Every structure is written in structure tokens, then in C-alpha cells.
Amino acid sequence: MDDSVSRRRWLTALGATGAAGLAGCTGGDGGQSTTTTSTTAAEETTESGMTETTATTTEQASVSGKVKLGVLQPTSGDLKYYGQQALWGFYSGLAHKAGTDPIGDASTGKKTVTVGDVDYELVVRDTQFSAKKAQSLATDLVMNEEVDMLFGCASSGAASRVIKTVAKQAQVPYMVGPAASAGITSSSETCGNMVFRASENTAMDARSGGKYVANQSDVSKVYLFGADYSFGKAVVNNYEQVLKDEGVEIVGKKFVPQGYSEWKGLLDNAQSAGAEGIVGGFTVATLPKLFTSFLNGSYDYRVFGGFATQITNSVVGQTLQKALGKPLTKEKLSKTGLGPFTTRYHWNQYDNDINSQFVDTYTSTYGVVPDLFTSGTFTAASAIVQAVNAGGSTQSADIAEALRGMTVTETPKGKNAYTFQKYNNQARSAMTVANPVPTTDEWADSWKAAIMPSEPLATIGAEEATIPKSGVDCSL
CATH class of the missing domain: 3.40.50.2300 (Response regulator)
Incomplete structure (x- = not known):
């Protein structure tokens, strides 16, 4: 299905019924900040990794443009640390691909990381660990911010609602994480061609x-x-x-x-x-x-x-x-x-160069060691960049196509340690x-x-x- 056509139809329907009628859209967060991180390092050399079949995924360096990501995590409330470590892991994955330091905070707002000639613009929203809030924000991100892809949700209930009411209807690729309910990628109600998860599950x-x-x-x-x-x-x-x-x-x-x-x-x-x-x-x-x-x-x-x-x-x-x-x-x-x-992951469970660098940069940036959710969200970011390079495109449909069956080359668990399964788009990795x-x-x-x-x-x-x-x- 052409994702742009599907999305236009969804937006038309949404406009006809009103944002509140479909998802209770409330608009953006207040008090947002803007952060930009870039690098002038040389573009990545070609890398390849085996997928679940005999195909290989090759990173290229010729693509340019912008990928706009709508990011949904709890950044306030009693469980804000869940959102913080999820964001810090994701930022660390982007920074690793860019050869720069990770974004140093977990605030809402717009932030940009440049990898090669591609700008990854992140529009971060606070879900407050609420499924209703996550649905509303996801609707706004797709309808008003026109993001190319969604990432996030620490709550499985929130992730499931975003999948059912936004991602599937609008045909927007959604990288779930760190929400861990196995049903997200094993139940027909929530799994889908546009639903991916690098994060480990229950x-x-x-x-x-x-x-x-x-x-x-x-x-x-x-x-x-x-x-x-x-x-x-x-x-x-x-x-x-x-x-x-x-x-x-x-x-x-x-x-x-x-x-x-x-x-x-x-x-x-x-x-x-x-x-x-x-x-x-x-x-x-x-x-x-x-x-x-x-x-x-x-x-x-x-x-x-x-x-x-x-x-x-x-x-x-x-x-x-x-x-x-x-x-x-x-x-x-x-x-x-x-x-x-x-x-699922802790900083001292894996002995490899990527993890050693991850532990060092994460600890120096955030003052704590990488935690349970961070390898999965690091890998989510690494996979998105790899998909853009491998597909030679910043278009959402092309990114999704490149993710299917991909073996992610650079992860804290080691080289080629995560592979997205073609039958449900869940990445498998060691425990x-x-x-x-x-x-x-x-x-x-x-x-x-x-x-x-x-x-x-x-x-x-x-x-x-x-x-x-x-x-x-x-x-x-």
C-alpha cells in the first residue's frame, strides 16, 4: 500500500470528524526546547550483515535529506526514568552512527542529529505514561507535524493504542520501544507491516x-x-x-x-x-x-x-x-x-567494543550507566539510520521496507546482534x-x-x- 495515499485518506477522515472525534488531539507540549547535534566526520564505509535469510543489508552513504521522527516517551511523573533511559539509549544510538556526543537531556521539543548528509529531526513529546495522552500526541505528530515515523512508548497499553488508532490507520512506520508486552508483535490486533520493535519483550x-x-x-x-x-x-x-x-x-x-x-x-x-x-x-x-x-x-x-x-x-x-x-x-x-x-540488557553483560564505547559515553553524558531499556532503543536508532542508508531514501515506506528482515550491524550486544523477524518485525537478540x-x-x-x-x-x-x-x- 502506498503510505502517502493511505495517510492522506486518514488525515481527510480525521479532518472530517475533528481531531477530538478520532483521537482527542490536544496539540504540542509546552516549554519545548530545540537542540541540534551534527558531525563533520567522514561518511560511513559500507557494512553488511546477514538477515534471517541469505540476504545482506548494506549501508550506503549517498543518501541526503531529512527524516522527521515523532518521539513518544514519559518525561515527567513517577516513571519518567523509563522515558529518560529510553531517550538516552536512542540518542546514544544516533550519536554512535554520527560519530558525535549524544544529546544531553530528556526534555521535550525539537532536536536534530545529523548523520552524514541526513538530518534526523526529533519531535519529542511527553506521554505522561498515559495511553490516552500517547494517542493524542501521536495523532498530532502525524497530522500537524507530518512526521515520517514514530518511535517510543514505555507503556505497552500506550503503544498498543497508538498502533491501533494512529500507526495502522495512517500507515506510518512505528518503532515501538521500550514497551515490552509480547502481544505487541505477536497478536494480529497490533502486529503489522509498519510496526517494528528492536526492544526486548516479556x-x-x-x-x-x-x-x-x-x-x-x-x-x-x-x-x-x-x-x-x-x-x-x-x-x-x-x-x-x-x-x-x-x-x-x-x-x-x-x-x-x-x-x-x-x-x-x-x-x-x-x-x-x-x-x-x-x-x-x-x-x-x-x-x-x-x-x-x-x-x-x-x-x-x-x-x-x-x-x-x-x-x-x-x-x-x-x-x-x-x-x-x-x-x-x-x-x-x-x-x-x-x-x-x-x-534484557545491563551495562556489564556484554564485552565488545561497541558496548564499551556506549557505557563510557552514556555514563559521561548522563551520570549513570546504561540500563535495562537502553540497548533496545540504541539499536532502534541504529536500525533506522542503517535502513535509510541501505534503502538510499528518507521516505517512510522505503525505511520500513529496509527494516524488514534487517540484521542491525551496530548494537551494544555486539555486531549483528539484533535481527528483525520477517514474520512479525520483532528483533531477536540474546539474553x-x-x-x-x-x-x-x-x-x-x-x-x-x-x-x-x-x-x-x-x-x-x-x-x-x-x-x-x-x-x-x-x-x-
Whole structure:
């Protein structure tokens, strides 16, 4: 389908019904800033990487023009750090391709990064972690700013709404991230030819973590807990499927509201059910209370799940210090039954030149080390630049075409470490498993949490960590 024709039809319909009628468009953010970053470095030399077939993606350096990106992230509120690290990762990916320093803030407004002869103009908007706000802003970005492509959303609910109401209707390419619900790229309601995601998802968490529990531990019975919304349900449902497939018995599952605090009874139920391990699909709103009850109880099972962001690890670290006393030690932590945990990405999990440079520039620019979401959003930016160069075009349809099946050559997980699957446009990449350990002196100032991931205990390959074609309700 010609994306420009489709978009004109969508805009015509939108104009006829009124912006509020379709999406409640409210216009742009206030207090915006404008930042421009450019480089005079030589254009990139040709690089190639294998796709999922035998084709190669070759970067070229002859294209010129402008790509306008509408960027949607939460930059205010309690979870603004999610948006900040997503933006910082994306800015770092653009800076890596440009050979310059990344944009140094996470404010809304217009910013430009020049890579070769192409200007990447970013129009950044604050979603406030709201699906309604994200839909309204996406509508404005497409209708009034006339962006070539959308990027963002930390909330899976927001990303899904933008896909259904804006991206699909207007046929605008949308690079989702870091929203992690597996359904975004595995459900027919949201997957699509114009919907891409480099960021890792909850199915990758479960497939890697579940395989580790099943094959490299003595756990044979698991009780599943999760928050009663899209993220928690995705974690639990994916773990349930993977663990069953690996021969692990699910002895119970329970969804609870965010911030749930009455954990003793539920943890006792898991003990009574014979659980040898439990999985917790929660964020910072719930994990500290769960861990406090677990540490204060006397349970025979272990706690598994995913390594979270710095803000969650900071609170969990404080919880552990209260329960175990200061200073935390490896010996104390090893006796708690916490972990090992899966990580989508943390700064110390990958040893390669790109990651080393990423950690150095990110830390010097933002004062913290790269976190959970940053490799996925770095790769999103790297992929967009690669698609422009490979397709020799700044047109949105050409960028989308180049992204399909692309192996991204430059990523924090290494060269050619992410590949967009042709059957659902989700990038696959390796995952690691690590134990919680006390934060070392080397990272104390830039991590700011009492615990951090250990060196990788295991790496689960990209093919094992990714939902196969047979497991998705998506046909592209």
C-alpha cells in the first residue's frame, strides 16, 4: 500500500470528524526546547550483515535529506526514568552512527542529529505514561507535524493504542520501544507491516528465564505471581507456556493489584502447593513488599524473574539492607533464595567494543550507566539510520521496507546482534541470566543501587529467546 495515499485518506477522515472525534488531539507540549547535534566526520564505509535469510543489508552513504521522527516517551511523573533511559539509549544510538556526543537531556521539543548528509529531526513529546495522552500526541505528530515515523512508548497499553488508532490507520512506520508486552508483535490486533520493535519483550524474558530454570536448576515446580495488568499478565502467561514446554509443573498462579502488600498468605500458599520456585512479574510498585515478606518468612523455594531498572534495584537493595544488614555481601545474598534473574540488557553483560564505547559515553553524558531499556532503543536508532542508508531514501515506506528482515550491524550486544523477524518485525537478540550481587566500588557512583547484576551466568541465544513463527498470531 502506498503510505502517502493511505495517510492522506486518514488525515481527510480525521479532518472530517475533528481531531477530538478520532483521537482527542490536544496539540504540542509546552516549554519545548530545540537542540541540534551534527558531525563533520567522514561518511560511513559500507557494512553488511546477514538477515534471517541469505540476504545482506548494506549501508550506503549517498543518501541526503531529512527524516522527521515523532518521539513518544514519559518525561515527567513517577516513571519518567523509563522515558529518560529510553531517550538516552536512542540518542546514544544516533550519536554512535554520527560519530558525535549524544544529546544531553530528556526534555521535550525539537532536536536534530545529523548523520552524514541526513538530518534526523526529533519531535519529542511527553506521554505522561498515559495511553490516552500517547494517542493524542501521536495523532498530532502525524497530522500537524507530518512526521515520517514514530518511535517510543514505555507503556505497552500506550503503544498498543497508538498502533491501533494512529500507526495502522495512517500507515506510518512505528518503532515501538521500550514497551515490552509480547502481544505487541505477536497478536494480529497490533502486529503489522509498519510496526517494528528492536526492544526486548516479556516473552524473551520468559523464554530465556524459563529455559534456565528448567535446564540449569533443580526446580521442577513453580508458582507464578504477576501484576493484574498487561505487563504482569504477559510475564506470567509467557513463563507458564515456556515452563510447561520444558517439563516444569505449574502448581498455581495468582494476579494481584499493583502495590499489593499482603504477601505472607500468598507466599504461604506457594509453600503449601509444593513450589520449588516462584516467578514475580512486577515493577517497583510491588517487588519491595514481596521481597520483604519473602525475606522475613521461612520458605524453601527460590524467587525468579527479571532484573529490573536502577530505580527498582535501588528500592530492592534498600529492602535487602534492612533485612540482612549492611554491608551486603555475596554470601548474604546467596542465602536469600533470590535469583538468578534474566536481564534484557545491563551495562556489564556484554564485552565488545561497541558496548564499551556506549557505557563510557552514556555514563559521561548522563551520570549513570546504561540500563535495562537502553540497548533496545540504541539499536532502534541504529536500525533506522542503517535502513535509510541501505534503502538510499528518507521516505517512510522505503525505511520500513529496509527494516524488514534487517540484521542491525551496530548494537551494544555486539555486531549483528539484533535481527528483525520477517514474520512479525520483532528483533531477536540474546539474553543473559545473572545473580544479584553487591554493587562494586567501580559502579557505585553511576549505578546508585546496593545490588547489581553479576557477570553473566549464562547467555541464551537469540533463536531460543524469541517466539518462533508458529507461536505468534501474526502473518506479515
